[in-house]
Amino acid sequence: MTEKKLYTCDICKTDYADKEKAKQCEKNHKLLEKATIVGDYKSMGSIPIGEPIKIRVKFPNTDKWIEYKR
Known part of the structure; x- marks a missing residue:
């Protein structure tokens, strides 16, 4: 073995x-705990469950935003 x-x-x-x-x-x-996270939302009529359609993430020590879409 x-x-x-x-x-x-x-x-x-x-x-x-x-x-x-x-x-x-x-x-x-x-790690996301150290990041700035901003969500983009639509109206309740468009997305009734209230989830963001897009999330932008910026990590410390950088000027770059990373965008995630669904």
Whole structure:
């Protein structure tokens, strides 16, 4: 029997044989808790459940906005 030891990124759940690569993976992810998030909405008649049609996200230390649409 062969025993394997893996390290898992706590954010994306990817397994790594190398502990340092798993740490790099975790540091690479931009966390939403530190981001500015702005939603664009339509009227209640258009989207009665009140969800945004578009979300813009801006992470710290950048001037770039990333836009997500449904």
